[in-house]
Amino acid sequence: MPCFADDLRRFGPESAARVTREEARAYCAGLTAAHYENFSVVTHLTPPHLIPAFQAVYAFCRWSDDLGDEVGDRSRATELLSWWRGELRAMFEGEPAHPVMVALRGVVEEFSIPIDPFEALISAFEQDQVVTDYDSYEQLLDYCTRSADPVGRLVLYLGRAHTPENRALSDATCTALQLANFWQDVSRDLDLDRVYLPREDRERFGYPDEHLRAKRFTPGFARLLAFEVDRARALFRVGAPLAGRMPGRLAIDVELFTRGGLAILDRIEAQGFDVFRRRPTVGKAAKLGLLFRSILARSLRSGAGRDRPDPGIRRKDPAAVAAGPAEGRR
Structure with a gap:
């Protein structure tokens, strides 16, 4: 490095x-x-x-x-x-x-x-x-409009695919990627004195500041992070059709980023949402598998219509995303 x-x-x-x-x-x-x-x-x-x-x-x-x-x-x-x-x-x-x-x-x-x-x-x-702490999810989303969404818009310009419809899909994907990175790096960000878990959600799930600063894993933290992971997954589903709208091989790159973000969320869940004990990552073998699935999904879409979603990435109504994930994980 x-x-x-x-x-x-x-x-x-x-x-x-x-x-x-x-x-x-x-x-x-x-x-x-x-x-x-x-x-x-x-x-x-x-x-x-x-x-x-x-x-x-x-x-x-x-x-x-x-x-x-x-x-x-x-x-x-x-x-x-x-x-x-x-x-x-x-x-x-x-x-x-x-x-x-x-x-x-x-x-x-x-x-x-x-x-x-x-x-x-x-x-x-x-x-x-x-700003080192965010009071609400809305404040965090506002930050993502500047910390993440511009990157996707730059990719759209490079692909000569910058349209209002594609921009909306890209923004959803990039915000989801940023959130996945936040939930992956809760511990690392604490070391930089930054907290991206919204305070309103920490209070909602009964996870106090002293537990967070001590990097203490509790059932409340597990429920909190499960809630945030669901939010990120929902945004990935909203943005998933973007890959089918990108030109040529850029479609595979975009699909791979979506699948990679979802894989990180899956890793977080697989280790019981305890991101303090070990930082969840995607290994080389898993990356190759994701690449293969992205190429396969692109091939299937090419034969069945550009905007047909990959069955492995379920689409979700944006209205449902705005309402938040299911409450059953509280």
């Missing part, structure tokens, strides 16, 4: 380093390959002509995230995120300097991507410096 502090010294606000477009692309490719994610951002199924674009977008997201999380001082992180926004705006004005922005410049021009999703992501990481 590369050290972000080294990259910050090389290319941060005090750096005078300049790179060519080819060097910038190579930097983004290396950054993408070096970082662990639940599922790879770029796979052998990603259309070759889109790989540099995906790597540049990922590198932007990676730097934004690391500026918010890896600096170790919230005031300094806020300053650096403000600098990063300045680098972004300079890039959109045709004067990129940072390697990520040099690589990204051609991408935003080729795919007519506006500045909004990039600025929304920076805004979310700025919020992380001042």
Whole structure:
């Protein structure tokens, strides 16, 4: 795993380093390959002509995230995120300097991507410096509209599939992925003094702050996390038709992210919702199985109509999602 502090010294606000477009692309490719994610951002199924674009977008997201999380001082992180926004705006004005922005410049021009999703992501990481606990699920969803949904919208631009209908499906999928990551990383986020489990839900299931801070697993916590896992699953079902609306092999990538998010939720449930004892992950063999099922589902849909849902991912009425999951797990 590369050290972000080294990259910050090389290319941060005090750096005078300049790179060519080819060097910038190579930097983004290396950054993408070096970082662990639940599922790879770029796979052998990603259309070759889109790989540099995906790597540049990922590198932007990676730097934004690391500026918010890896600096170790919230005031300094806020300053650096403000600098990063300045680098972004300079890039959109045709004067990129940072390697990520040099690589990204051609991408935003080729795919007519506006500045909004990039600025929304920076805004979310700025919020992380001042908001460390969420009172309600609605507040958490609002955060996801900036921390997660812009990523899906960027993918839609790269796939030339950015329509209002696809955007709505993408937002549901990306929010679900963000929630799955939150429930997977309750313990890790506590170490960063961040709590994404809404306070209203913690109180509803009788899980007090002192138990959370002590990472104490209780029946109340199990019921709480089961409730949140159900919410995330419901959003995945709403967004599932998106894969059938994406062009070419991008459909498999999108399907794989949905299946991967659902697999994480399944892992959480399989270990009895105790995410303090062990962080739930999806192993290599399971990832291969998910990839095979995604390819198979895509093949079946190609023969039966693009918008036909995979029988393994049940669709759910958005009205039912708004109402929340069944109460039987209280």
